[in-house]
Amino acid sequence: MATVITVRAPFAFMRRLVSARLHRHCCSKLQAACFVSRPHSYSLIAGQQHRFFRTSYVAARPVMQFKLSDIGEGIMEVTVKEWYVKEGDKVSQFDSICEVQSDKASVTITSRYDGIIRKLYYDVDSIALVGKPLVDIETDAGQGEGPQEDVVETPAISQEEHTHQEIKGHKTQATPSVRRLAIENNIKLSEVVGTGKDGRILKEDILNFIAGQTGAILPPAPFQEIRPPPPAAAAPSAPAAKPKEKMTPPSVPTPAIPKPVFTGKDHTEPIKGFQKAMVKTMSAALKIPHFGFKDEVDLSQLVQLRSELKGLAESRGVKLSYMPFFIKAASLGLLHFPILNSSLDENCTNITYKAAHNIGLAMDTNQGLLVPNVKNVQMLSVFELAVELNRLQTLGAAGQLGNADLTGGTFTLSNIGSIGGTYAKPVILPPEVAIGALGKIQVLPRFNHKGEVVKAHIMNVSWSADHRIIDGATMCRFSNLWRSYLENPASMVLDLK
Amino acid sequence: MILRLSNRACVLSGSARLKSTLSTFFDEMGKAGIVLKSASTGIFENLALEDWIHDRVDLQNRSMLLLWRNSPVVVIGRHQNPWQECNLPLMRRLGIPLARRRSGGGTVFHDFGNINMTFFTSKKKYDRHRNLKVVTRALKALRPDLDVAASDRFDILLNGHYKISGTAAKLGRTSAYHHCTLLCSVDRSILPSVLKSNTSEVIKSSATPSVPSPVKNLLDVDPTLDSNTIMDAIASQYSNEFGFDSPVIKVDPTHEGLMPGIHKMAQDLQTWEWIYGRTPKFSVCSSIVVEDVTIKLDMDIKNGAVEQCAMEIPENWLPSEMVNEFTSTLNGSKYCPNETAVLVAAFMRTVSMTADVAVKIHRLCAGVVSVM
Numbered sequence: 129m130a131t132v133i134t135v136r137a138p139f140a141f142m143r144r145l146v147s148a149r150l151h152r153h154c155c156s157k158l159q160a161a162c163f164v165s166r167p168h169s170y171s172l173i174a175g176q177q178h179r180f181f182r183t184s185y186v187a188a189r190p191v192m193q194f195k196l197s198d199i200g201e202g203i204m205e206v207t208v209k210e211w212y213v214k215e216g217d218k219v220s221q222f223d224s225i226c227e228v229q230s231d232k233a234s235v236t237i238t239s240r241y242d243g244i245i246r247k248l249y250y251d252v253d254s255i256a257l258v259g260k261p262l263v264d265i266e267t268d269a270g271q272g273e274g275p276q277e278d279v280v281e282t283p284a285i286s287q288e289e290h291t292h293q294e295i296k297g298h299k300t301q302a303t304p305s306v307r308r309l310a311i312e313n314n315i316k317l318s319e320v321v322g323t324g325k326d327g328r329i330l331k332e333d334i335l336n337f338i339a340g341q342t343g344a345i346l347p348p349a350p351f352q353e354i355r356p357p358p359p360a361a362a363a364p365s366a367p368a369a370k371p372k373e374k375m376t377p378p379s380v381p382t383p384a385i386p387k388p389v390f391t392g393k394d395h396t397e398p399i400k401g402f403q404k405a406m407v408k409t410m411s412a413a414l415k416i417p418h419f420g421f422k423d424e425v426d427l428s429q430l431v432q433l434r435s436e437l438k439g440l441a442e443s444r445g446v447k448l449s450y451m452p453f454f455i456k457a458a459s460l461g462l463l464h465f466p467i468l469n470s471s472l473d474e475n476c477t478n479i480t481y482k483a484a485h486n487i488g489l490a491m492d493t494n495q496g497l498l499v500p501n502v503k504n505v506q507m508l509s510v511f512e513l514a515v516e517l518n519r520l521q522t523l524g525a526a527g528q529l530g531n532a533d534l535t536g537g538t539f540t541l542s543n544i545g546s547i548g549g550t551y552a553k554p555v556i557l558p559p560e561v562a563i564g565a566l567g568k569i570q571v572l573p574r575f576n577h578k579g580e581v582v583k584a585h586i587m588n589v590s591w592s593a594d595h596r597i598i599d600g601a602t603m604c605r606f607s608n609l610w611r612s613y614l615e616n617p618a619s620m621v622l623d624l625k
Numbered sequence: 626m627i628l629r630l631s632n633r634a635c636v637l638s639g640s641a642r643l644k645s646t647l648s649t650f651f652d653e654m655g656k657a658g659i660v661l662k663s664a665s666t667g668i669f670e671n672l673a674l675e676d677w678i679h680d681r682v683d684l685q686n687r688s689m690l691l692l693w694r695n696s697p698v699v700v701i702g703r704h705q706n707p708w709q710e711c712n713l714p715l716m717r718r719l720g721i722p723l724a725r726r727r728s729g730g731g732t733v734f735h736d737f738g739n740i741n742m743t744f745f746t747s748k749k750k751y752d753r754h755r756n757l758k759v760v761t762r763a764l765k766a767l768r769p770d771l772d773v774a775a776s777d778r779f780d781i782l783l784n785g786h787y788k789i790s791g792t793a794a795k796l797g798r799t800s801a802y803h804h805c806t807l808l809c810s811v812d813r814s815i816l817p818s819v820l821k822s823n824t825s826e827v828i829k830s831s832a833t834p835s836v837p838s839p840v841k842n843l844l845d846v847d848p849t850l851d852s853n854t855i856m857d858a859i860a861s862q863y864s865n866e867f868g869f870d871s872p873v874i875k876v877d878p879t880h881e882g883l884m885p886g887i888h889k890m891a892q893d894l895q896t897w898e899w900i901y902g903r904t905p906k907f908s909v910c911s912s913i914v915v916e917d918v919t920i921k922l923d924m925d926i927k928n929g930a931v932e933q934c935a936m937e938i939p940e941n942w943l944p945s946e947m948v949n950e951f952t953s954t955l956n957g958s959k960y961c962p963n964e965t966a967v968l969v970a971a972f973m974r975t976v977s978m979t980a981d982v983a984v985k986i987h988r989l990c991a992g993v994v995s996v997m
Contacts (some may be wrong), residue, residue, distance in 0.1 A: 200748060227703070231779075232779060234702075400930075402967055404957075405970070409974050529963060529966060530966050
């Protein structure tokens with residue numbers, strides 16, 4: 129901590145040269161675990177003079193007019209294209225202030241000072257003149273927290289200070305206070321990863337770097353919490369069985385654990401876009417009383433069938449997964465249980481049985497959950513289904529799904545198992561009344577009809593349905609039918625339309 | 626090994642320190658001028674390479690020339706409006722991506738038949754005319770009869786009329802770069818249609834407009850001129866012009882170890898917020914016809930998102946509360962067909978409507994999306 133001796137002239141605000149020395153800061157009687165700081169870090173930087181200013185809070189702080197410097201090529205005027213700051217913002221030296229454009233050249237104007245923006249001289253799209261003021265910056269003394277607040281360190285030879293930590297062309301951006309912290313702890317700025325704007329190194333980065341080195345996080349201020357020894361006068365009513373306790377204070381002081389400093393901040397942002405869509409849809413789904421029904425499907429025969437057909441599909445230019453089979457089986461089941469392909473109106477007075485089976489497919493894209501649907505599955509063959517799925521998957525990955533593909537669904541399947549999981553509790557997407565979630569296919573031991581243990585490919589399915597119009601028995605019978613088509617794919621051939 | 630050098634350069638020895646980056650490698654070389662060739666044809670990786678060199682390499686006593694080419698892409702300038710500059714629906718259909726660079730200037734189309742050159746210098750040595758002389762002299766050295774000359778606007782014109790090169794530049798605190806294109810054998814069948822916007826009439830904006838010019842490929846005047854020959858000629862003319870003894874070094878812009886931070890730079894250039902969200906404020910004022918009904922659409926777009934959306938629809942076609950709910954759904958969303966489709970789909974799920982209203986909303990959505 130710097131002790132500052134100031135002399136102020138009366139009637140006027142005057143800055144004077146002050147000298148400062150760092151003293152060891154000892155906050156308690158115990159010296160053992162004091163934070164050791166370099167006693168004279170400033171004079172370590174050989175040959176440099178430093179002036180310390182103490183600014184009074186009473187008088188005005190200096191407002192520097194930052195003029196637009198020469199761009200080169202004899203350019204006299206530029207168009208201001210974007211402001212990165214507004215009036216009242218705090219800026220550090222080298223922060224970007226604005227972007228100006230002149231004749232196909234885009235120029236980033238950076239701040240020369242640390243301070244607060246007090247005035248912007250131009251609006252966006254106005255012409256700014258070279259050599260005329262661009263912004264007013266109030267250079268302030270409020271740099272850093274804690275004890276350094278009053279003191280502004282302004283080295284007389286600013287260029288050298290900044291290049292002090294430049295390692296051979298690797299420019300590191302950091303404010304003077306951050307550089308000082310690095311020097312005090314013998315840290316090379318080039319080894320610290322900067323997390324600030326433009327890769328600038330912040331105080332938190334130095335602290336984290338120190339923590340990485342020592343395995344503990346050191347507090348910025350030289351202050352340690354040291355637990356004092358238990359007072360000798362404690363517990364006068366202690367039982368006589370433990371006479372020693374009162375008498376003897378511990379000979380070794382308990383280890384002091386520095387308080388970790390957490391510099392993370394909460395981050396709030398508005399819900400928009402894809403998230404907003406999901407919030408809306410799922411909130412509407414709350415109105416539906418869901419019931420769940422889970423079952424296990426033995427896909428051993430289907431696995432074999434698919435492996436036989438995969439090559440043929442690829443020769444036709446289509447990737448064949450299990451989904452076309454699941455979807456087609458669902459459509460065949462819906463022919464017998466049309467209530468699962470219906471919609472309930474808002475007042476729950478009418479059911480509409482939808483003629484088309486537009487089966488939706490929950491898709492995980494990098495922007496979130498999308499549910500495009502395949503139209504008229506009842507008219508498509510398994511191969512045609514695979515083609516449609518490929519098309520939707522390609523569009524989904526490219527972020528080009530349109531409204532036509534995203535609306536009109538009547539029933540949905542979610543293949544969450546492709547990512548992982550066994551059982552799920554899917555949420556019905558209004559205005560539909562049922563949804564199924566498919567877990568991953570696992571190879572598990574099962575008994576066959578002869579009572580032998582065999583390898584089986586098992587997948588779990590989790591159905592949810594609207595209990596206002598669908599009962600458990602209906603769901604169960606549908607699930608059994610769907611399961612039977614998949615466990616014995618040959619039976620699908622009989623009923624394929 | 627990531628760095629491969631041409632014959633006349635020094636060899637990157639295996640004893641390079643673990644901590645050394647491309648920057649320290651340049652320092653150790655001690656050359657005043659270096660020519661680099663990018664090993665990548667990805668636009669974002671190459672733009673990130675430009676950024677990295679601009680930010681991290683000491684250019685006070687050293688200049689560099691970077692030669693690079695990209696697979697088909699449209700590149701807009703820093704302050705431009707993509708909806709005004711190019712045909713986004715066509716690009717989506719053809720699978721041509723869009724990139725926004727950090728330098729100013731207009732919109733260009735890149736493919737393998739186009740050579741990009743970036744001249745890195747300190748701010749003091751920033752001289753675009755001199756850089757363009759390197760290009761014109763290199764071409765004349767290859768084919769003395771070629772009529773190529775730089776114009777006042779920093780374009781290079783062929784036969785005094787056809788633009789074969791456009792320029793843009795970026796100036797930072799201490800260093801600057803000037804980059805330009807060179808049309809050698811670009812696919813002229815796509816170029817004009819991709820660079821012609823389908824919605825420019827309905828957009829009101831203060832973004833930097835591009836100036837369209839007639840273009841030609843160098844290959845059209847001389848079929849023997851190929852990109853590699855031209856690149857080599859430019860590299861040697863660069864050394865001649867500035868008096869350097871520049872080695873030619875191939876750089877892989879995906880090598881994070883050699884260029885720490887470059888991967889993140891490439892990622893930043895690919896975000897929607899940078900490519901589309903950086904568009905200066907603009908408004909869209911359009912009439913769309915849906916089912917013989919004319920609908921007036923007014924939208925204000927800020928940071929690529931719909932700030933305000935208003936629609937004039939005849940009351941008998943759609944009830945006004947439905948219209949208001951529809952427009953409020955779009956408020957705050959990205960000006961993007963995909964996001965609009967998703968939001969309208971959620972709207973249609975959660976608001977009860979009859980089948981014919983649903984069809985109308987669906988067609989209205991298609992109309993709105995047609996201007997995005």
